[in-house]
Amino acid sequence: MSTIQNPEQSNDINIRRLNIFSAIAIITILILLARLFQVQILEGDKYKTRAFDNRTREISIQTVRGKILDRNGEVLARNTASHNVVIVPAELPEDEGAQQEIFRKLSLLIDMPVHQNVINEVTARQFTPCFNDFGIAEIAQLGGSLSAYDPIQVKCNIDERTAAIIMEKGNELRGVKIQDEVIREYPTGATTAEIVGFLGPIPAVEQRYWESLGFVTQRDKVGYAGVETSMNQVLIGKNGSREVEVDISGLALRDISAPIEPVPGSDVVLTIDTRLQAAARSALVTKLNTPVSFLRADGVRDSKTYYSGVVIAMDPNTGEILAMVSYPNYENNRMARIIPGYYYQQLNQDPQKPLMNTAISAELPPGSVFKLATSIGILNEGVVTPNDIVNCPGIITLEESYLYNDQIKSQREYYCYVARDGGGGEHGDLDFQLGFTLSCDSYFYKVGGGYQNEVPNGLNIWRLGEYSRALGYGHILGIELPGETDGEIPDPTWKRIKIGENWSTGDTYIASIGQGFVLSTPLQVLSSISTLANGGKLMKPTIIKEIRDPSGNVIQPFEPKIMWDITKDPVITKYDENFHATDEKITVEPWVVDEVKQGMRNVVAHPRGTAHSIFLDLDGVIPTAGKTGTAEYCDNIAWEQDKCQPGEWPAHAWYIGYAPYDKPEIAVVAFVYDGDEGALIAAPVVKDVIKAYYQMHHPDLFPNTPAEEDPTNE
Numbered sequence: 001m002s003t004i005q006n007p008e009q010s011n012d013i014n015i016r017r018l019n020i021f022s023a024i025a026i027i028t029i030l031i032l033l034a035r036l037f038q039v040q041i042l043e044g045d046k047y048k049t050r051a052f053d054n055r056t057r058e059i060s061i062q063t064v065r066g067k068i069l070d071r072n073g074e075v076l077a078r079n080t081a082s083h084n085v086v087i088v089p090a091e092l093p094e095d096e097g098a099q100q101e102i103f104r105k106l107s108l109l110i111d112m113p114v115h116q117n118v119i120n121e122v123t124a125r126q127f128t129p130c131f132n133d134f135g136i137a138e139i140a141q142l143g144g145s146l147s148a149y150d151p152i153q154v155k156c157n158i159d160e161r162t163a164a165i166i167m168e169k170g171n172e173l174r175g176v177k178i179q180d181e182v183i184r185e186y187p188t189g190a191t192t193a194e195i196v197g198f199l200g201p202i203p204a205v206e207q208r209y210w211e212s213l214g215f216v217t218q219r220d221k222v223g224y225a226g227v228e229t230s231m232n233q234v235l236i237g238k239n240g241s242r243e244v245e246v247d248i249s250g251l252a253l254r255d256i257s258a259p260i261e262p263v264p265g266s267d268v269v270l271t272i273d274t275r276l277q278a279a280a281r282s283a284l285v286t287k288l289n290t291p292v293s294f295l296r297a298d299g300v301r302d303s304k305t306y307y308s309g310v311v312i313a314m315d316p317n318t319g320e321i322l323a324m325v326s327y328p329n330y331e332n333n334r335m336a337r338i339i340p341g342y343y344y345q346q347l348n349q350d351p352q353k354p355l356m357n358t359a360i361s362a363e364l365p366p367g368s369v370f371k372l373a374t375s376i377g378i379l380n381e382g383v384v385t386p387n388d389i390v391n392c393p394g395i396i397t398l399e400e401s402y403l404y405n406d407q408i409k410s411q412r413e414y415y416c417y418v419a420r421d422g423g424g425g426e427h428g429d430l431d432f433q434l435g436f437t438l439s440c441d442s443y444f445y446k447v448g449g450g451y452q453n454e455v456p457n458g459l460n461i462w463r464l465g466e467y468s469r470a471l472g473y474g475h476i477l478g479i480e481l482p483g484e485t486d487g488e489i490p491d492p493t494w495k496r497i498k499i500g501e502n503w504s505t506g507d508t509y510i511a512s513i514g515q516g517f518v519l520s521t522p523l524q525v526l527s528s529i530s531t532l533a534n535g536g537k538l539m540k541p542t543i544i545k546e547i548r549d550p551s552g553n554v555i556q557p558f559e560p561k562i563m564w565d566i567t568k569d570p571v572i573t574k575y576d577e578n579f580h581a582t583d584e585k586i587t588v589e590p591w592v593v594d595e596v597k598q599g600m601r602n603v604v605a606h607p608r609g610t611a612h613s614i615f616l617d618l619d620g621v622i623p624t625a626g627k628t629g630t631a632e633y634c635d636n637i638a639w640e641q642d643k644c645q646p647g648e649w650p651a652h653a654w655y656i657g658y659a660p661y662d663k664p665e666i667a668v669v670a671f672v673y674d675g676d677e678g679a680l681i682a683a684p685v686v687k688d689v690i691k692a693y694y695q696m697h698h699p700d701l702f703p704n705t706p707a708e709e710d711p712t713n714e
Contacts, residue, residue, distance in 0.1 A: 061240035066265030070274045080185040083163035086151035089144035092175035103136045129153035194326040197226020198335035214239045237265030264550040271320035279692035280311040280323040308673035310522045316530035316667040318560040319539030326358040361483040363519040367631025370514025377467035378447045379592045386432040392442035394419025394426040402502040416441040436599035448512025461508045472527035479541045490517035526669040529656040533664040536567035600625035614683040626657030628678040655682035
């Protein structure tokens with residue numbers, strides 16, 4: 001039986017459906033209108049800005065980095081043009097065959113394959129312009145996928161002849177261009193590399209900082225070592241910019257506003273004299289490579305050469321560094337475009353650390369050159385007078401104690417160098433001048449740590465620390481180079497914290513001769529003698545002579561800075577009779593400085609002086625003064641070579657000297673790693689540097705003897 005639908009009921013259903021549809025349509029329209037109102041009215045400015053950004057681009061205009069020069073105007077670092085082959089993908093012919101023909105012609109010119117390696121997601125991420133495994137076609141393809149109108153580098157630093165040929169064949173090589181890039185060049189290379197340093201790409205950890213200053217991560221470079229790092233903010237300048245309108249493919253159509261011109265970096269003039277730098281390097285390397293004969297313990301005569309050392313020359317009156325050699329170092333021209341991974345790894349794994357500037361960063365036992373600090377301390381504190389006699393046997397047996405009221409714990413023997421190696425020698429009775437001239441260890445053991453009734457109260461480690469710091473030890477001296485360290489001036493508190501042991505009298509003994517826990521940098525050692533050479537003034541060492549703007553005008557001249565004068569500025573804490581620090585500060589008496597200077601003069605002039613024979617020929621022309629140093633050590637290298645045998649530790653060689661004695665112009669330190677004896681290895685280097693200085697500045701004293709060139713410059 002069929003059901004007949006009521007027409008009125010059907011109408012109601014249709015009307016209801018129509019109403020629902022109408023409501024949905026109205027709601028949709030309202031939503032669209034609300035969204036349109038939001039986009040056009042409420043957020044109109046935001047989308048207008050987005051649209052503007054999509055059609056504009058900011059192009060960075062690279063600045064020019066400032067030059068680095070020596071004190072005589074010789075260029076140590078400059079900018080030079082590098083010719084790079086680039087392809088603009090959008091300018092290549094559309095025909096695939098024509099493109100391949102261009103690639104083949106270019107391949108013959110630049111000796112590079114047309115096809116090599118396949119581009120995928122991984123290889124694309126690893127792409128580095130000029131340093132990759134792609135062929136010409138793949139590089140062009142990659143560039144087209146990124147930005148068709150931006151040139152992409154194919155091969156860098158081609159020769160001028162090839163660059164000229166490519167430019168001449170512009171019609172045949174559509175889309176191929178020569179783009180000049182500014183790279184860093186170091187004319188003096190390895191001779192000054194440890195001072196000048198090198199550049200590298202902006203590190204990832206610093207990317208946000210440099211980009212905030214307008215620099216481009218994949219293009220601009222920053223200092224990685226030397227003055228290139230320490231003076232980076234002065235040298236780097238400021239990039240300019242252009243705001244341009246671009247089409248959908250990225251082609252620049254027009255400038256939207258006037259370009260902002262880049263600001264060139266300033267030039268930095270160093271205190272270094274490249275001539276003296278080359279002479280110092282030559283003197284050191286020649287000595288390192290000259291075999292030295294010696295008698296082995298088994299009675300067999302052998303010879304050895306050396307492989308690492310430091311030379312620094314300073315004007316003691318101003319603190320200007322005239323030469324600074326850390327050998328071995330590196331060739332910074334090899335870092336000019338990119339830091340080669342294999343070369344950097346080779347340098348980084350070298351146990352002699354050629355990437356480190358040993359002159360300011362290495363912490364080394366100073367040995368007997370440290371006796372300058374002990375000397376001014378014992379005389380200024382009245383531990384002994386210059387005329388007091390101290391008996392100096394070859395071996396001292398010390399009743400070692402760890403506290404002032406401690407009972408005897410053990411006995412230990414301390415050797416003077418004349419009694420080592422079974423020599424059995426001794427120096428006998430010595431006053432201060434002879435004790436210093438002979439560099440007698442027994443003398444300094446007794447006056448530094450005290451000995452029975454002969455020297456009841458030695459200088460003590462606390463007061464020794466005060467006088468050594470007054471000469472520059474234990475401080476960051478503030479030279480304008482990265483990586484300077486402060487060395488180590490130990491005391492009982494330090495030993496308890498670092499070693500977990502109490503301080504002993506024997507620790508004071510060996511610290512008094514610059515051994516044990518005492519560590520210093522070659523720069524600190526040089527500052528100690530320079531301070532005494534100029535009458536007690538500790539000058540801030542500096543490598544910066546002046547800063548000039550790009551036009552050559554001096555905008556920051558050099559001004560010598562006295563850190564303190566030990567004869568006038570109270571920088572030494574006074575200790576009471578129980579060696580407790582007081583609130584009183586004292587100075588060093590001027591006669592004490594003069595007495596120690598006389599001791600340094602005797603090291604060279606006295607027939608028994610430890611450097612007398614080395615300087616004998618030079619001393620008749622230039623009166624010099626100095627101090628030898630032989631410092632035993634046991635580092636990781638010596639340990640791996642099984643050299644750290646009790647009583648037979650290897651030794652570093654030191655010598656510090658200045659000239660002329662009466663009115664110093666130059667002070668020099670030489671350090672030779674594993675150099676055995678300061679007088680034989682380091683002293684001749686200092687002598688050669690002083691002589692080279694006088695050949696340059698007082699040629700009348702050395703007629704017909706020009707200074708040597710640096711044979712190691714690559």
